[in-house]
Amino acid sequence: MEGKVKPRERTLAALHFEEPDLLPIFELAIAPRISKSLLGRTPLYSNEPLILKLVSDGVPRRKIEDQIVKDVCDLFHHRLKHDVIAAGMSESSAGSGVPGMVKGYDTFLALNAQSVRALEDSRWEIDGRRFRHIPETNLMMPEPQIAASPENVEEYLATHSQSKDCISEADLYQEKSLIESLGDSVAILGGIGELGTFHTWEINHLLRWLYTHPTIVRKLVEYDAIRSIENAKVKLEIGIDICFLDCDWGTSHGPFMSPRHFKEIWLPALKSVVDAVHKRGGFVIAHSDGDIMPLLEDIVDSGIDGLHSIQASAGMDIARIKRDFGDRISLWGNIDIAYPLTLGTVHETAEATKQCIDAASPGGGHVLCSSNSISQNVKLDNYLAMVSTARSYGKYPISRTAG
Amino acid sequence: MANSLPQDLASAVERLDIHSVIETTKAMLKLGLSPNDILDSLNRGVRQVGEKYEEGEYFLTELVFAGEIMRQAIEIVGPHLTPTSNSPKETILVGTVKGDIHDLGKNLFVMFAKSAGFNVVDLGVDVAPDVFKERLKETCARFVGMSALMSTTQPAMRDVIELLKKDGLRGKVKVILGGAGITERFAAEIGADAAVTDAMKGSKICSQWAQELN
Numbered sequence: 159m160e161g162k163v164k165p166r167e168r169t170l171a172a173l174h175f176e177e178p179d180l181l182p183i184f185e186l187a188i189a190p191r192i193s194k195s196l197l198g199r200t201p202l203y204s205n206e207p208l209i210l211k212l213v214s215d216g217v218p219r220r221k222i223e224d225q226i227v228k229d230v231c232d233l234f235h236h237r238l239k240h241d242v243i244a245a246g247m248s249e250s251s252a253g254s255g256v257p258g259m260v261k262g263y264d265t266f267l268a269l270n271a272q273s274v275r276a277l278e279d280s281r282w283e284i285d286g287r288r289f290r291h292i293p294e295t296n297l298m299m300p301e302p303q304i305a306a307s308p309e310n311v312e313e314y315l316a317t318h319s320q321s322k323d324c325i326s327e328a329d330l331y332q333e334k335s336l337i338e339s340l341g342d343s344v345a346i347l348g349g350i351g352e353l354g355t356f357h358t359w360e361i362n363h364l365l366r367w368l369y370t371h372p373t374i375v376r377k378l379v380e381y382d383a384i385r386s387i388e389n390a391k392v393k394l395e396i397g398i399d400i401c402f403l404d405c406d407w408g409t410s411h412g413p414f415m416s417p418r419h420f421k422e423i424w425l426p427a428l429k430s431v432v433d434a435v436h437k438r439g440g441f442v443i444a445h446s447d448g449d450i451m452p453l454l455e456d457i458v459d460s461g462i463d464g465l466h467s468i469q470a471s472a473g474m475d476i477a478r479i480k481r482d483f484g485d486r487i488s489l490w491g492n493i494d495i496a497y498p499l500t501l502g503t504v505h506e507t508a509e510a511t512k513q514c515i516d517a518a519s520p521g522g523g524h525v526l527c528s529s530n531s532i533s534q535n536v537k538l539d540n541y542l543a544m545v546s547t548a549r550s551y552g553k554y555p556i557s558r559t560a561g
Numbered sequence: 562m563a564n565s566l567p568q569d570l571a572s573a574v575e576r577l578d579i580h581s582v583i584e585t586t587k588a589m590l591k592l593g594l595s596p597n598d599i600l601d602s603l604n605r606g607v608r609q610v611g612e613k614y615e616e617g618e619y620f621l622t623e624l625v626f627a628g629e630i631m632r633q634a635i636e637i638v639g640p641h642l643t644p645t646s647n648s649p650k651e652t653i654l655v656g657t658v659k660g661d662i663h664d665l666g667k668n669l670f671v672m673f674a675k676s677a678g679f680n681v682v683d684l685g686v687d688v689a690p691d692v693f694k695e696r697l698k699e700t701c702a703r704f705v706g707m708s709a710l711m712s713t714t715q716p717a718m719r720d721v722i723e724l725l726k727k728d729g730l731r732g733k734v735k736v737i738l739g740g741a742g743i744t745e746r747f748a749a750e751i752g753a754d755a756a757v758t759d760a761m762k763g764s765k766i767c768s769q770w771a772q773e774l775n
Contacts, residue, residue, distance in 0.1 A: 292687070294660030294713045361665050365625040369577070409621060409666075410741040410758040416620045448741065452617075471742065495712055496742045501750075533712050 165241035169345035181552030182241035203229035246332035351386035383427035408448020466490035574606020596641035656684030673764035
């Protein structure tokens, strides 16, 4: 359904807590199995095994990236008509190389490498380092795994300037191509880094060190923040609208860390990133799965512009968050990946989407998406039901429901 | 003073006072108190830490640190432990399933299960279904715990259960699933016996099963 307003303007209205014509729609990523059905061809977008193979076969990088950009345009803009599009998560490939602290890398390593060689059994040699690709999680695990210690982390941080671990404009080919292709018609969101991304970091160490070596944790988080700020500067300069900060502070039972630790260590770092982005006219959307309610007041106080993913199955109540913080942060979510998108029906998905819209959309400040990204187990029909319901039901003005 | 030391030790674990835990453990050994009783006090403290987590006073950080405290304390008392007639209730086989490298929840479950008196065989991460099957045969465990954090790796839990069924092992074990996105609905769908999203609850369920079996 086409609205009266350009998708980019629609998104900016949401970020400014204004009501646009239609509820904006976004999705962080879509797995190849789903995008293949939607595109009618095998995509390169998000298809790390295929990208690895093509790079190792000597296919020029630019050719691969051109196809990725085409896939993204065809999928998110032409097919799904999303209002916000995520443009390359290239910051992952630039770091962090903190020894033993990264269990698995996103596979953007291949596109930025000098040499890629296929080995046996899903293993790859990339610039002389060995990795094993895990298809279920799309991560590249370095082999052998180095045991992290406060000493080797301290040494790494002392000898690595953050600027060397950040992206440069040369790394932003996909982002620039997307901006050029889509002009100012859609809002472009770009990943700028992590602030304690627990699904890849060696979380066991990080959490233990909060008690045994708190200074090291503080230094790691500050390192992350500085990298994110430098990445944000470069991306905002080329024209992205929204900076996406991958945080992942929550489990299904509550935050990883106590509110006390969050306030002491993470909050100042988060605030520094937000301030730096705001100074340059950008917006910050912080992503976290899980239950982060005990931290939410502080997170909002940092000045972020929006919160993604608001995972309902972890107890994050979007209606409550709208009521308590809806005039201060935009809400990006929250149709649950597990249920209904993977385990539910089309009807249940449509109903959940309507409930989400009723709770979060009135008055603006809402961008509809799933509670993370569309993974390979999501039922295609359910996802399409979510999108079509958003378009048909998400027409402003949207009345507030009771309660 | 010797009388209060077991409680002092449990309390020190509960408040995460690693220095007091180490000193009290050493003091109790020096006084000739039973190493097995010392271990009981430590385990009691860990369970109290788990209760505080369930009540929302402690977070994962505190659980992980409690694990570190236990590790250091057991380094001291472990060499002195002797087999007792109060032998472990049951053996639990536990692992993170194939394709998944996350082990935080699994490690916490191992800590709580051990504190509850179980013998735990930890298979680590990225464990293939065959490995679950073979180790089950070797250990004769009656409980199997599988952990998966991501929706993309949860299907591997089904593969393990199907393999156990195929080999006639499924009826001999209780299967518990753990992980952030795990639901009872998913557990029922794939034929598991229970699903939990936190390690303490998982340990309690296994304790309940052990009581029912014995």
